[in-house]
Amino acid sequence: xxxxxxxxxxxxxxxxxxxxxxxxxxxxxxxxxxxxxxxxxxxxxxxxxxxxxxxxxxxxxxxxxxxxxxxxxxxxxxxxxxxxxxxxxxxxxxxxxxxxxxxxxxxxxxxxxxxxxxxxxxxxxxxxxxxxxxxxxxxxxxxxxxxxxxxxxxxxxxxxxxxxxxxxxxxxxxxxxxxxxxxxxxxxxxxxxxxxxxxxxxxxxxxxxxxxxxxxxxxxxxxxxxxxxxxxxxxxxxxxxxxxxxxxxxxxxxxxxxxxxxxxxxxxxxxxxxxxxxxxxxxxxxxxxxxxxxxxxxxxxxxxxxxxxxxxxxxxxxxxxxxxxxxxxxxxxx
Amino acid sequence: xxxxxxxxxxxxxxxxxxxxxxxxxxxxxxxxxxxxxxxxxxxxxxxxxxxxxxxxxxxxxxxxxxxxxxxxxxxxxxxxxxxxxxxxxxxxxxxxxxxxxxxxxxxxxxxxxxxxxxxxxxxxxxxxxxxxxxxxxxxxxxxxxxxxxxxxxxxxxxxxxxxxxxxxxxxxxxxxxxxxxxxxxxxxxxxxxxxxxxxxxxxxxxxxxxxxxxxxxxxxxxxxxxxxxxxxxxxxxxxxxxxxxxxxxxxxxxxxxxxxxxxxxxxxxxxxxxxxxxxxxxxxxxxxxxxxxxxxxxxxxxxxxx
Numbered sequence: 001x002x003x004x005x006x007x008x009x010x011x012x013x014x015x016x017x018x019x020x021x022x023x024x025x026x027x028x029x030x031x032x033x034x035x036x037x038x039x040x041x042x043x044x045x046x047x048x049x050x051x052x053x054x055x056x057x058x059x060x061x062x063x064x065x066x067x068x069x070x071x072x073x074x075x076x077x078x079x080x081x082x083x084x085x086x087x088x089x090x091x092x093x094x095x096x097x098x099x100x101x102x103x104x105x106x107x108x109x110x111x112x113x114x115x116x117x118x119x120x121x122x123x124x125x126x127x128x129x130x131x132x133x134x135x136x137x138x139x140x141x142x143x144x145x146x147x148x149x150x151x152x153x154x155x156x157x158x159x160x161x162x163x164x165x166x167x168x169x170x171x172x173x174x175x176x177x178x179x180x181x182x183x184x185x186x187x188x189x190x191x192x193x194x195x196x197x198x199x200x201x202x203x204x205x206x207x208x209x210x211x212x213x214x215x216x217x218x219x220x221x222x223x224x225x226x227x228x229x230x231x232x233x234x235x236x237x238x239x240x241x242x243x244x245x246x247x248x249x250x251x252x253x254x255x256x257x258x259x260x261x262x263x264x265x266x267x268x269x270x271x272x273x274x275x276x277x278x279x280x281x282x283x284x285x286x287x288x289x290x291x292x293x294x295x296x297x298x299x300x301x302x303x304x305x306x307x308x309x310x311x312x313x314x315x316x317x318x319x320x321x322x323x324x325x326x327x328x329x330x331x332x333x334x
Numbered sequence: 335x336x337x338x339x340x341x342x343x344x345x346x347x348x349x350x351x352x353x354x355x356x357x358x359x360x361x362x363x364x365x366x367x368x369x370x371x372x373x374x375x376x377x378x379x380x381x382x383x384x385x386x387x388x389x390x391x392x393x394x395x396x397x398x399x400x401x402x403x404x405x406x407x408x409x410x411x412x413x414x415x416x417x418x419x420x421x422x423x424x425x426x427x428x429x430x431x432x433x434x435x436x437x438x439x440x441x442x443x444x445x446x447x448x449x450x451x452x453x454x455x456x457x458x459x460x461x462x463x464x465x466x467x468x469x470x471x472x473x474x475x476x477x478x479x480x481x482x483x484x485x486x487x488x489x490x491x492x493x494x495x496x497x498x499x500x501x502x503x504x505x506x507x508x509x510x511x512x513x514x515x516x517x518x519x520x521x522x523x524x525x526x527x528x529x530x531x532x533x534x535x536x537x538x539x540x541x542x543x544x545x546x547x548x549x550x551x552x553x554x555x556x557x558x559x560x561x562x563x564x565x566x567x568x569x570x571x572x573x574x575x576x577x578x579x580x581x582x583x584x585x586x587x588x589x590x591x592x593x594x595x596x597x598x599x600x601x602x603x604x605x606x607x608x609x610x611x612x613x614x615x616x617x618x619x620x621x622x623x624x625x626x627x628x629x630x631x632x633x634x635x636x637x638x639x640x
Contacts, residue, residue: 011478018479029495135370138627142619144571146578147594147612150601154609158602273484277575291487292579295494307491311482318482 004326012315017070019315023308024069027300034058037300040082078305083297088305092287097180098168099286102278103271105202106209111264114214118221118260122229123248134222140215145274149208149281156204163204166283170197205282209274213267220263224256231255258329265321269314364632371628377621385437393419394428396435396588401426405604421606423597429607432588433614439589440570440618443504447569448562450508455515456558460546462516463523470520477513485510485568486575493581500573500589503582507572511565518561522554556633563626567619574615590615 027034036042039052053059057068072078078088117137121130157165164170168182175189183202186194228234229252237251238244275288283289287306294302366372384391394400400422407414408421420430462473480488489506496502526532527550535549576582577591585596590611597607 011475014475015478015482018475019482022479022483026491026495031495031497138370138623139616139620142567142571142616142623144574144578144591144612144615144619146575146591147608147615150594150598150608151612154601154605269481269484273486276484276486276490277578280579292490295490295581300494303491303494307483307487310484310487314484315482 001323001326005323008319008322012319016312016315019311020070020073020308021066023304023311024066026304026307028062030300037298038082073308078309079301081294081299081302083294083299083302088302089309091290091302092306092309094180095286095290098182098284099272099275099279099288101181101183102202102205102209102284102286103268103275105206106271107213107264107267109206109210110213110217110267113210114217115221115260117218119225119248119253119256121218121222122225125226130222133218137215137218140211141219143211143215145208145211146277146281148211149204149278152204152208153281163200168198168201168285169194170201173197205278205284208281209271209278212274213264213270216267216270217260217263221256221260224259225252228252228256258325261325261328262321265318265324268317272310272314361632365628368628368631370624371631374621374624374628377617378625381437381618381621382441384434385441388434388438392428392431392434393417394431396427396432397586398428399426400428405600405607407604408606411606420610421604423593423607424600424604427586429593429610432593433590433610435588436590436593436611436614437618439500439583439587440573440615443500443507443573444566444570444622446504447508447511447573448566450504451512451565452515452558452562454508455512456519456551458512459516459519460523460551463520464527464542464546464550466524473516474520477516480510480513486572489572489576490579490581493576498581498584500583500587503573503576504569506576507569510572511568514561514565515558518557519551519554522557523550526550526553559633560626560630563622563629567622567626570615570622571619 027037030037035049035053035056035058036044038056038058041048041052044052050059057065060068076089078092080087081091084091117133121133124130153165156162169186173186173189173191173194175185175191175194178185178188182198183195186198229248234247234252237247242251272288275286276292277288278284279286279289280292287310291303291306291310294300294306400418403415403418403422404426405424406418406422406426409416409419411421414421418428418430420428420433423429423432458473462470483491485507488510489503492506492509493499493502496505523546532545532549535545540549573582574589574591574594577589578595580595583589583592585592593611594608597604597611601608
């Protein structure tokens with residue numbers, strides 16, 4: 001298992017260095033002068049230009065600049081926002097819990113509904129259940145989630161007025177951030193109605209963000225389950241008189257879950273992309289909205305740092321999933 | 335190959351045409367077994383027709399602003415008129431006409447992006463799988479890098495560099511989709527390369543280029559076709575998302591995602607300006623995905639229902 005970890009790291013480290021090269025090059029690839037872009041000053045005298053250039057270290061050879069940048073990244077320096085002048089990492093850490101909270105709720109919904117749906121569809125293969133569930137899954141998989149979010153707002157926030165349109169909690173409540181997770185913080189604060197408010201703000205965005213992962217998980221579970229159900233050991237289990245529940249729930253499901261774990265892991269990347277759209281629609285103050293706002297504010301330092309941080313997170317999650325995969329499926333380790 | 339040398343020259347094209355017809359017949363047999371796939375195919379063909387005939391069938395110009403008919407509801411709703419069947423948008427443009435012209439953009443995006451990523455992905459994947467070694471390592475690490483960044487984020491970053499617009503959006507999306515083709519081609523090439531027919535062709539003196547493109551590639555097409563359909567629908571979705579975020583096609587282009595972006599502030603006042611463009615995206619993507627499922631069933635022998 002340790003060798004497996006080392007082999008995965010041997011692939012991961014060059015990939016991370018590669019992404020850092022992309023992030024480093026990003027500012028230098030933009031149309032315009034990188035010194036002007038990073039300082040945020042449009043018009044400057046040659047002297048001022050030289051001064052800022054020296055200040056940012058951009059008068060040095062490219063390769064020196066890159067290693068300087070990489071050194072900074074490894075010690076937690078992801079640059080400074082051009083607009084707010086705050087360190088990118090600090091901003092990221094403040095906003096990240098909001099995205100985690102939303103993604104976590106979404107993945108719970110996706111797993112809790114997707115796996116049972118896939119299992120039922122596989123057991124009742126070809127039936128009206130199977131066709132109905134897989135039809136819905138395909139619609140979910142094809143869904144433009146930004147539109148789906150708007151539809152839910154029209155119906156549940158506009159017409160029915162069940163859920164709020166935007167934000168994480170009603171403006172009525174104010175309490176200090178302890179964990180950054182609104183559900184937990186609102187409980188800690190002990191204010192009446194705060195938790196319910198936070199929860200009702202989470203419902204629509206979580207549904208929107210869960211839609212595509214839910215569809216993917218349901219489809220993947222069904223096909224993994226179908227494959228496993230035709231295996232000899234399942235037939236043996238049936239033949240020796242085990243209850244259908246035991247055959248499906250214990251014998252088949254366990255092995256069918258192996259590919260599903262990978263699928264769930266891959267959804268993290270999908271979710272972070274989906275977070276850009278979902279957070280924009282629901283004005284959810286998380287990483288996705290932050291990155292998009294930075295694109296519009298031309299805060300290139302934030303885009304650069306955010307890109308690398310998000311890639312690092314996805315790579316870490318993928319590594320964890322790979323290790324889990326190796327743990328449940330020893331064959332893959334070799 | 336062996337047949338071709340034995341049979342008289344005149345008979346050869348006939349037999350290969352016959353074989354192709356036989357293959358097509360078999361393909362259609364499996365494809366048409368999947369009812370959803372056939373429906374998807376017909377919807378897709380209808381959309382292609384709508385896109386081609388847009389100037390003929392659209393009741394209005396997609397850009398004409400009817401100032402006296404701003405935010406008219408669809409014909410069946412209260413206050414709607416038959417002049418604007420699906421209603422008008424906030425500046426008085428006919429939504430149906432804009433949707434009809436929008437089909438051109440979406441299908442064009444799908445076609446261009448899929449072609450770009452397919453062709454570049456096949457070439458790169460063939461090189462990686464055929465030559466292996468350091469070239470393979472570099473290519474695969476590059477692909478890992480692209481895959482480590484969420485596709486929409488990478489597309490946003492690329493569009494920031496290239497400048498907003500439909501062309502940059504298409505290039506950006508093609509870059510994010512290309513690694514899938516590289517991986518598929520590479521895996522297929524590595525599996526095929528050691529087969530006897532490839533060895534035979536090499537001994538017969540085929541050049542590496544011929545081996546790659548004429549001998550090996552035709553035997554790797556099935557997964558590539560399935561992936562191409564997936565990419566087609568993904569490209570349409572991503573282009574619409576970029577348009578929605580203001581980084582794709584720019585107003586007043588009647589692109590479906592851009593239309594949604596323009597309509598966003600009116601969602602609670604005029605449901606139709608938001609509902610129809612999104613529905614158009616959903617129907618198009620769904621039709622293509624239905625076809626993709628059918629293609630997978632028909633082309634992948636492992637999944638063929640016996």
